Amino acid sequence: MPITFDQIGAIDNGARFYTADLHIHSYGASHDVSDPAMTVEAIIDAAVKKKVSVLAITDHNSDGNLAKALDYATKYAGQLLVLPGVEITTAHGHLLVYVAPEKADLIRDLLALVKIIGQRGARDSHTALSMAEVISAAERIGGICVAAHIDRGKTGFETLAPGYPNWKKDVVMSSGLYALEFDDATRLVWYSPDDEPTPNGAERKKLLQARSAVPGLSARSRLAALQNSDAHTLANFVARLSNPTLTRFKMNELSFESFRMALIDPGARVRTEVSVPIAIPRVLGMQVNGGFVDSSTFHFSDNLNCFIGGRGTGKSTALKCLAFGLGVSEDVEQYENCPDNVVIYCEDADGVMSPSCKPRRTNPSAMSPLTLFEWSSTAKANLPKSPKTRSRIPRYFKTF
Numbered sequence: 001m002p003i004t005f006d007q008i009g010a011i012d013n014g015a016r017f018y019t020a021d022l023h024i025h026s027y028g029a030s031h032d033v034s035d036p037a038m039t040v041e042a043i044i045d046a047a048v049k050k051k052v053s054v055l056a057i058t059d060h061n062s063d064g065n066l067a068k069a070l071d072y073a074t075k076y077a078g079q080l081l082v083l084p085g086v087e088i089t090t091a092h093g094h095l096l097v098y099v100a101p102e103k104a105d106l107i108r109d110l111l112a113l114v115k116i117i118g119q120r121g122a123r124d125s126h127t128a129l130s131m132a133e134v135i136s137a138a139e140r141i142g143g144i145c146v147a148a149h150i151d152r153g154k155t156g157f158e159t160l161a162p163g164y165p166n167w168k169k170d171v172v173m174s175s176g177l178y179a180l181e182f183d184d185a186t187r188l189v190w191y192s193p194d195d196e197p198t199p200n201g202a203e204r205k206k207l208l209q210a211r212s213a214v215p216g217l218s219a220r221s222r223l224a225a226l227q228n229s230d231a232h233t234l235a236n237f238v239a240r241l242s243n244p245t246l247t248r249f250k251m252n253e254l255s256f257e258s259f260r261m262a263l264i265d266p267g268a269r270v271r272t273e274v275s276v277p278i279a280i281p282r283v284l285g286m287q288v289n290g291g292f293v294d295s296s297t298f299h300f301s302d303n304l305n306c307f308i309g310g311r312g313t314g315k316s317t318a319l320k321c322l323a324f325g326l327g328v329s330e331d332v333e334q335y336e337n338c339p340d341n342v343v344i345y346c347e348d349a350d351g352v353m354s355p356s357c358k359p360r361r362t363n364p365s366a367m368s369p370l371t372l373f374e375w376s377s378t379a380k381a382n383l384p385k386s387p388k389t390r391s392r393i394p395r396y397f398k399t400f
Contacts, residue, residue: 002357003297005345008285011299017248017271020054021047022085023096023148023181023228024237029057029064031123035233040069042234048076050241053254056085058096062121063107070104081254087148088114089126090134092167093157094148096181097138100256106141113137131157132170139176144260146179146226147171151187158190164203172207172223173214178263179224185274188225224266227274244273250303279351283344288321290340290360291332325358333361 027038040057047055057069066084073082084104088095088111099106111120114134118125127134135145150158157171171177172191182188191208195201212221226247231237240246250269251258262269280302287297293314307315317337323329325342332338341359348354 002343002355003287005285005353005355008287008297008299008345011285011297013299013301015250015252015269016302017250018053018081018254019051019246019248019273020056021052021229021231021241021246022054022056022083022098022146022226023058023087023230024056025059025087025230025232026057026065026069029059029062029121030232031060031121031125033059033232035235037234038232038237040065041072043231043237044069044072044076044080044082046234046238046241048080050238052241052246053079054081054083054249054259056083056096056098058085058087060087060121061089061111061116061118061125061127062086063104063111064121066104066107070101078254081256081259083256083259086111088116088134089155090114090129090131091127092131092171093150093160094155095131095134095138096146096148097134098144098146098256098259099142103142106143110138110141110143113141130167130170132167132174135171135174135176139174143176144178144263145174145176146181147177148181149183149230150180151190152183156183164207169207169210173211173217175214175217177223178220178260179226179266179270181226181228183227183230185227185272188227188272188275190225191223192225193222220264222266224263224270225272226270227272244276246273247271248273248276277349279347279349281347281349283322283326283346284353285345286322286325287343288318288339289342290338291321292317292337293321294339325356327358 024043025033026040026043027033027036044055057065059065063086069082070084073080082101083098084101084107085096085098086107088097097110114127114129114137116125116127131147138145147157150156153159157168180191189195191204195204208221212218227245228247229237229240229245231240248271249259249262251262282302283300285299288294296318307318309315320329320332321339321342324332325344338360341357343355343357345353345355
């Protein structure tokens, strides 16, 4: 009986993208949450049901519900990472701060450090410190900072004041700032090399270039662009989870450090859901039965895949088996170590999964996977000699 994809999918295939909502308010800790159903328990249950894997309760200037949230999240250990967080009202707009789950008490320490004025969680609670000063304080305790809804009037630092005064430069140049949150998906290009061809866009590009000159930031000058629910009612939270309004992070595991590593490399590891297609044509997995790599099962990543191993371990044979199963090449049948059959699972652009089993010296038992998507194949003998300088690398490899 051919292997099922559930069996293939159970095999670890490395880092993968996890859906996250990093901006949520809860009842009893934020003044503007009047929905009694918006408890941390209800939030966590709804998130897990909708397959959200990373969650942060970020109440206004308050850590009131963090302990309760972390305690309840143990119910979903291995399925959900809850990050202790807070949304701080600074002199230059709202700022989101996150710390490791085992260091949740640092949020309370931070609120004391930045001298929150007023009752924590109340409408008028705030700090008199600048956003850059709060970022610096959060960085000193090991926190990760995200400028909240920067395109929102009155509370986002980009729209809080016209032009680009020095305090905006101070925010962008802060080494403790890892990302920017947006309400409007059309503005996700702000503070990126692809920023708008407008005077404001040109100014933002200058600030981004200045950030790359900051000692220690040359390797992570790019700021991740995020979207979150910023939910204040349970109904709104559930509705937002059903639409592409969140962000995905490529992580090796559900941990704070994996989250940090994703933010350090946003070009490869952070994607807003609105920018992700519903499905992409891809090869999901393969099992080889018989031959040199008998009983080998491969669960492919959604990203770049490579066969890696020492000489004689079967890298070339595995690749030939894949080509054989896809119907690209029959060359492997010339050898004694040819597999008896190859089972391949593919997915088309509509998200429809199709299995194909190709026994030796026969046509595939189902529609050829190659009819599902465009493809190309180049044998090793046909590859050009690797260029010695980057300037000679083909453009499509540079931009892959």
